[in-house]
Amino acid sequence: MTNRFTTVGLAGGLIFGASVAFAQQADITIGQQLEPPHLDPTSAAAGAIDQVVYSNIFEGLTRFGPDGSVGPGLARSWDVSEDGLTYTFHLAEGVKFHDGTTMDAEDVVFSLNRARAEDSANAQKALFAGITDVVATDAATVTVTLSNPDGAFPFKMAWGDAVIVAPESIDGIKTTPIGTGAFMFDNWVEGDRIELKKNPEYWGEPAMLDAVTFKFISDPTAAFASMMAEDVDVFAAFPAPENLPQFDADPRFKVLVGSTEGETILAINNKQAPFDNVKVREAVAHAINRQEIIDGAQFGYGTPIGTHFAPHNPDYVDLTGQSGYDPEKAKMLLEEAGVTLPLKVKMTLPPPSYARRGGEIIAAQLRQVGIEAQIENVEWAQWLEGTFRGKDYALTIVSHTEPMDINIYARPDYYFQYDNADFQALIAKIDVESDPAARSEMFKQAQQVIADDYVNAYLFQLPLITVAKAGVEGLWENAPTQAADMTAVHWAE
């Protein structure tokens, strides 16, 4: 709870609406929609875990900066061998876990070996697939050997799934995480909040706040109300864009609009007739009016995209023109493909409002060209089971928030079932290429291929909307990875 309440509580009375000014506030309450299922970032994909623990509790060898750049983390520096197969990481000295044990090279070896082990439950095992050996050269040096040269290895080590954990505390990691970060885990009231407190013995720049509370408010209305009533100080990834003008107009608050790695797409089941015909997929793309979706579902917040790549990435190619809104063309394409209209197809929609609202708008737009999308609203569990794993769908809307994830198009068993050998070869080449210019060129090529094949209908890049009290400073504006890095956050003087 906020300080306002603490003081009111201490006063022991019911002082309605009392707002007690404080000399210098040193704690903060952050609202977010999803509660983490547990707090082990190395054994689940849930972004909510990283949101709480990334950089706050756990740190990796490298880390993402607010701009998405990869910088030194626990490894203050690293060397790459000539052949690009060996990485030597030089660890920071005097780092201690929150339980007082020392963080040294053995912990790094343990962490990486645990993540790449046969029975590992790591959700991003692919990050570690290239590692053939991890050796602690001395207490502060770790040598990692790769099977193929990999220019993106430091990038991979910055992921939340690659943070350094200690063998001493690994058993309790899910409920009482012990890391090296600037904050330590304090308390978790399941279903409500997680509290962190400042780590007084942090090895680096100490945190500016004494305490951080993550409060879980899944309902967008409640999110709005909690902000308005000042129950929370910051709402990360605010779910109701329609309320932003109100916050903007209110001097108590500020609104930060940043970018995420979330390409929001209308995914198409490429193996299901008639969508196995590229013409039909192209028709879908032309039937969709992106701006209307951005205006209707996102109240204007969102950047249109024409391929599966983040627009803020220097390698991004704007291909939106290739799939411009042209219902007449869509109808023509459908006719060419010999589709009998109206075409009835199933569209599953997971819970987020971009999907639910966007889905309704898309259904209306598709109806204009003769495609009847039958909406089926599903919970995440059903979406994962039925749509993602079962591939029992024709269309679905989802935001792919992992960074640089165009390589999913190289997986023929992925849920949109796109199978293009040339594209797969291209991605394989990128994986082993370490020359930045060549990589960049190949990424652009890959974007073009999936746009030409109209694999999915690419809608918009999901913005990161953060609503905060006017006095809060040091928040990340963008989300290069899912994180709420609180280390630099503080209240304005």
Added chain:
Amino acid sequence: MTDLRADHLPPSGAPVRLWGRALKSRSLVLGAALTLIFVLAALVSFLWTPFDVTGIDIANKIKGPSARNPLGTDHFGRDILSMIMVGARVSIAVAFVAVGIGMAFGVPLGLWAAARKGSLLDEVIMRGNDLVFAFPSLVIAILITAIFGPSAVNAIVAIGIFNIPVFARLTRSGALTLWQKDYVLAARVAGKGAARISVEHILPNVTNLLIVQGTIQFSLGILAEAGLSYVGLGAQPPTPSWGRMLAESQTMISFAPHMALFPGLAILLTVLGLNLMGDGLRDLFDPKLRGRS
């Protein structure tokens, strides 16, 4: 709320007098009028609505009431009046069929239990009823829709199941008083079996009870449907439903109150109308209870 006693039932067969009294009952007339408005709105919506409720018109989104859209437009620019009209259809259909399910299963069970009062069968039926009552209805509704997927049909089933014990109990208690009647004894002397007596003598005399309770369950069904679709478990888009309209308007309530106001009022007035009508009917069928509950 529901303690109508079967032995107070008036004779039928005087339709003229009944109509006359009906028109004099304030709550009945008001309730029936409100209910009728929404039923008519629902029926008209099959033929005509001011605008197409599936059409999206982003350019006109979130407009307050105007001559073009008497109740304003929603966040997709759809006409709220049209949506309320079509939503009435869903609410009324769901509640109506759910009451139908409750009656179709509950009434025979209640009649059967009463006919075999005190037997094992009676015990099983009544304990079964208690058991259904013991389940938290909303949780079960959520489970049902989680298993079979959210849809109007599953909402009907979820609400309908909980109507069964209501009607079974009511029918049984009404029937038990009737079984004490001498005319039932006379029918037994005439050699009629329990099934025949239940149909000929018991059922016609519990219909008033059933109509009154049916009206009340109808209104509860509307509320339940609104609750279910509010949490996203009712009719699926693009079919409008009152509960979902409320859910969708929630985040906009502070700058577009009309979006939440009108669907809420629609629910309120329909439920109010049905309840008033139920009270009025009770008074009508049972003048002794006039003014009670």
Added chain:
Amino acid sequence: MLRYTLTRLLSLAVSLAVASVVIFMAVEILPGDPATLMLGVNAQEDTLAALREQLGLNGSLWSRYLSWVGGMLTGDFGTSYTYRTPVAEMVGERLWISLPLAIYALTLSTLIAFPAGIWAASKRGSAADVGVMGVTQLGVAIPNFWFAMLMVVVFAINLRWFSAGGFPGWDKGFWLSMKSLTLPAIALALPQASILARVMRSSLLDTLSEDFVRTARAKGLSKRQALWRHALRNALIPVLTIIGLQFSFLLAGGIIIENVFYLPGLGRMIFQAVSARDLIVVESVVMLLVFAVIAVNFLVEISYALVDPRLRHGR
């Protein structure tokens, strides 16, 4: 009385056994795999299999049912798939919100309903009666989540008298916690109070027309005295039934209200557990709620005996 109590207890046990089978079967056919949900979209098949084994999802139906029921009987409700904490512990924590909320709402509803119902009954047909009945009619008809929304707008967002939701925790102060439960309790209490007031009134009117009230009046009691000394206690039986039903409803039925006010209560826990396919939580909590309802009904029936000597002396 003892015999009566024992037979009721026996049928209570049978009901619970049947309920447990129904719940288990219903939850079993729930689609969605908890393991997939926990590991996310990029999980590999072997990881999933390992997790399923860990969660005990691989045993036969029968053995899983037995271990579930057996566990519950010994107070072990299993471990939540998602939170990895014992369900009993979670329920314990949630109950500290749901139970006070239910009691708070019930108290409010009783405090409103009793005077209103008695007043209306004693002034039958008057403007007061018509007024009370009109208001309760509205109270029954208003969807409580809508009412809750309106209250949030007025009292939390505009007036800022109350927080919009959430729960600070009892350790942060009793009054503060009560304050945060106030809006939800009002939202929950409004329809309940309306129903209760109507039942109170109609039950009281029924008893007021009983012969013994006339006898009391013939003794020289005034209308008021006859109402308070003779009618009221007799009128309580149906009212008690409704209160019992309402209490068990409030315990679980706050789902929607708990969501509106993001209170970490039992109802919200079930809702979240269903979406997260946290089967063990769903099973156990639904079972607990069924148990609570049956137990409350049982207590209500026993409490009739306190009111009515005819039941006290063995039926």
Added chain:
Amino acid sequence: MSLLRIEKLDLDIGKRPILRDVSLSVDPGQIVGVIGESGSGKSMTAFTVMQLLPEGAVARGSVTLDGHDILTLSEPELCALRGNKVGMVFQEPMTALNPIRSIGDQVAETILIHERVSKTEALNRAREALARVELPEDRFPLTRYPHELSGGQRQRVVIAMAIALRPKLLIADEPTTALDVTTQAQILKLLERLVREDGMGMLMISHDLAVVSDLADEIVIMRSGEVVERGPCPVIFSALQHPYSISLLAASTHAPDRSVQVEDTPLLRVSEVRRSYRTPRKTLFGKPGAFEAVKGVSFDLKKGESLGLVGESGCGKSTLTRAILGLEEVQGGEILLAGEPVFTGHSPNRDVRRKMQVVFQDPYGSFNPRHRVDRLVCEPFHLLDTPPTGKARDRAIEEALTSVGLTAADRYKYIHEFSGGQRQRIAIARALIIKPELILLDEAVSALDVQVRAQILDLLADLSDQFGLSYLFISHDLSVVRVITDRCLVMKAGEIVEQGPTEQVFSNPQHPYTRELIAAAPDLPELA
């Protein structure tokens, strides 16, 4: 000076006139009986004195009680009077007491309301009052609850409440109507004793001439809200002026003319019939108990005979009736109708059943209100293998209705359009329609006013002559049994204690119980 004087009392409820120009008076120590049929306004007269009238009642005239003008008193003043100066006893003892308060408590309340005394003191006086109504504390502790007492005992508690403060006037509204005849006699004796002891005045209201004539010093006869006759008792009976009172008295003693042609062949033979019910277990695992309602009853009913079966409530006569009708199987013995058992195997025998029919007590509950008369009357056709249809059915309905004094056109009406007496005629028509040999009359005239009762008895006598019917007349009312039956059986606790020709049983009862019953039955004074 009179204790109670009612003068020119008019009473309206809403727009409906209830009483018109009613005048009567009660002196201290005097018992005044008010007699009238249902709807005559007799109870409303009593309630006017108590001022416990329904809403919307307006009284004009004057009611003076012990010097107070009741109609002008305020409500608190009335409260002070009720229970103190005037006590009241009601008709239905089963519901007149608060079920959830002990009897001592309820009696003491009368005292506590009117006098500033301690609770103990009030309880002591309640104990005394209960002792006066013959509920001594050693057998009936003050902590008893009403449900633990019988109807007669409850009525005594009500009386104790009414007389606890020794009021000057006691109003008894049909105080014994709901009670058995022996209990009735005891209660009447008690009331009389209390009145005499305390010198109270008593206003006794009843529909039963005989009950009142035994007790009253003065009699007031009312009809449709008016007093038609007043005079001292018993002199008044020999000098009745108003035609209504004359016909009322005549109806009370009416004996229908019957020509008896009894054949010697038994139509119904009941031998050694036993019927018992299971009672709930006393302990959880104990054996269920059994209650024997009928303990080996045997009798014959001859063809053309009218047989009476007399007994008080709970004696087993209803159980026996149901067994004879074949509604319940018996555990022992045999019931034969015209030589055939009513039960073959475990199912009732249709061939036998169609030979007998039944008429029930309650004219209001005997018909399904949703069916028309024709359908109601035809119900027994269900027993026939080939029920008549079309014209034949119409003819049968017409015949049945006309033979009970109704018209053929009545078949299209619903039952609520008929009065109680007419309904009982329809019930008889229903019984006649399949031309049975035996009709069971289960308290068939008990709920009717005396004049209507006389008409129905006449009708029954006629029908028996006309169709050669036999009757089994089950009743608690001795006077009715006496005038309509040839032979009668007296039943007590599941057994027949006495049987014989009716006149013989009545004039020379053998069994002590029969004697008690006959002595308890109130008699009308011999007419001059």
